[in-house]
Amino acid sequence: MVRFLLGITLFSTFVSCSDSSESRSSVFFGGEIVNPTSDYVVLYHNDSYVDSVKLDDQNRFSFQLNNIEDGLYHFDHTPELQYVYLTQGDSLLARLNTVEFDESLVYSGKGSEINNFLIEVFLKNENEEDLVNSYYELDPEAFSKKIDSLHSAKIDLLKELDIDNQLTPMALAMAQASIDYNTYINKEKYPFYHKKGTGEETIHELDDDFYGYREKIDFNNKDLTYFRPYFDFMKWHFGNISYMACLQNCSTDKKPVSDRLHFNKHKLALVDSIVKQEELRNILFRNVAMDYLLREHNPSEEATVFINKYKSLSTHKDHQEEIDLLYSGIKNLQPNATLPNIAVKNFNDEEISLKDLANNNKKNTVFYFWTADQKRHFRNVNKHIVSLEKKYPHYNFVGINLRTNFTQWKQMMDEYKLDKDKQFFGENFKELQMAMIIDGLNKCVIAKDTVVVDGFANLYTSL
Template sequence: MNKLLLFSFLGILLGSCSQEPEDSKRVIFAGEIVNPTSDQVVLFKGQQALDTAFLDENNRFVFRLDSVAQGLHHFVHRPESQYVYFEAGDSLQIRLNTSDFDESLVFSGKGEEINNFILELFLTREEEEELINSYYLLEPEEFHKKIDSLKAMKLALLSQIETEYEISPAASDLAKSFIDYGSNISMEAYPFYHRRRSGEGKMHEDLPASFYDYRQSINYNDHNLTYLRPYYNFMKYHISNLAYNSCKKYCDDDLEKANRQLHFNKHKLKLIDSLVTQKELRDNLFRNVAIDYLLRHDTEENTDEFISSFKRYSDNNSHNTEIFTLYEGINNMQPAKDLPDFTVESYDGRKVKLSDIQKGDSVVFYFWSGTEPGHFRNINKRVEELKQKYPAYRFIGLNMRTDLAKWKSMVKTSGLDETEQYWTDDYDQTVQTLIVYDPNKAILTKNGKIIDAFSHLYRSF
């Protein structure tokens, strides 16, 4: 769509919004999605789904919200999502193309300035990632200067926007928090990444006294920032950093290697308990530690001990169902156990259990999605290499998060063996049952039994 048509479309939306009954609190959020991957858009405030809007025949949607809390929200058009910031009386329109979701997204209408700025900060952070990675080789003082320089440029741009447009104090504070915590993430990550990039055997012991000055102004319980990604990601790095230094200071250096992950993550649980009281952030941070630890596949004894500690600190966590489902799922996927009772669909439409697919054979199950074409190409190339190297194994592809018709089309046009490809219709159930948190995960089976349910297509062969 050219710019003239785009402006015409937005004008129609604006006109239709202006015909709504006058209400200073009402919020209108509407738009068009090119190449939709779902028939709906879901609006969230934190974890709570506020409303669902279905796409019409022109792939347009509209939310009319008579009462909505001021602040940060996000909308989901599966499998993608992005922020949207609302204030009373906003009338926002978007247009995006799912083939380039974030980069194609544009806000217009009342409230567009802060939303486009937040989006630009989000995209800039992604673009800066390679540059910041190169900075981790620098010594602390020079690294600090580089990060401060990037932060100063963003603050200057925000100041310019505040001069040119009417931005509310709340919106300005949110934007500043996005900038501040985005910068602080890099500072917290520096000791770990410097060691990794430089090849040094230990963490920096001589950071300048001012290196962590920003910590004096950390708010551990700002409910307005709970779902702001830079704030949450900062908290994760920060807690890990504090736990590492606490352990280095107070714990024995000769901890058995087999127990280090358990020990370190128990430190993190204790720190979250002591620092964070805001319920949602607290629950989310506890969840992060639990999921991260469980996916490292520690010994069964250590895992049981970790779960006991987790329950002691966060027994009423809102994510308990997910965490204990993962815990149970990992236990069910241990070597020598049968594959879970999980049903998939064959190319010719038959419902088939995994145990029937691999009965009597040596099989490697791997996973792919039609929403990630780059990964799809790479993984098929890797599987072809492995087929040549391990002819005794059958390699079975399990597709997730793809429309059935699109999956069949991709199998056919890519020249894949239809008898080796299967489709799953429930993404969440697939992830939880087969523990698919890594896109390059593989499950090795032989004679109906699990050999290794946490193998990796690139590292394990």
């Protein structure tokens, strides 16, 4: 009810603008952002840029979109993003507070029903995560009953929404997918999480009914290609069936094949044989290649063979260049290599290179990373760094902030009383990500002077 009332209040402030701009072939999408972390809102369709607008002096934004394709979009307000479903003729308003971005997001106006439902399902899935994790130790039949019950409750909500609002077939399919594919992901995870939780030595036997939903999967749905639940399901599904195929056909003792090249070539082949929709094929191929290289870490003849195999399947030139850049970054972070020539900014907005930061004393330097949108991680890392500095006084710990507005970063520096001589702002996230191979926020890089000591260290296990 609170979310609904907020939407009504916001709609009343915009109603004259949205009424005058609405037409059958156009879309009005606007709103208000409380506590903005960026000056802009950027709109994307799939992975393509659509438009960007600057917030006004009241932190409001508005897009007037003509003759756009109906379907799923996403809007970016750095460092956050969220989906928005747009249909020609919509006059849609959003209101959110960046302190609790997803929890506070509420829509009003024409087109709000499907969007509020997608957000509600997203939040329900987040809130159910601990509950679902507690189910993985159950036997397959009991687990399925629990998961199916959560699924049915959401389907009932969707039926009520459709009766009240008569969703279009495309909107109804999107809402159904938001429920179904999150449920299917839990099923794909089950054999691995069950084995880990119970300590069983082998994968639990599952009958055909457990994976009965697989018969309904559309592996070539263009409308869902960039929808996170659908894509995440694809990743889990192909990982699952590749693992099981290897276990059955490539192992003599029923133990999993430990050769990552072998396993990931299986995944490439399965995607190639099953998925025909070009965009989905390409992003799945990219995901397999990224996963292999980021876990392998070492340049080798095998890695080259794998990259060549990937390139023979992918038709996306930008993805291929990205994989080459990633592999180049991995090679440049090997022991005794020189640190990448990358610049970051200090508190005074002055550029300084990583080499200079590592060369300013004779201590070993540990570069670690954090972002404003992961507050719990940020607090845990700060606490951990304090203990590491006491334990290793001969090390120099340098924090690099990622995917945060520069002004917000400075505010956090002051709020948490961080040492301005040891904290820096990474303006170009993509450049830093590829050069320092940032595959997780516990990643750190250890250097001596300007030379890499360990390019793939972990802040919690390597020191």
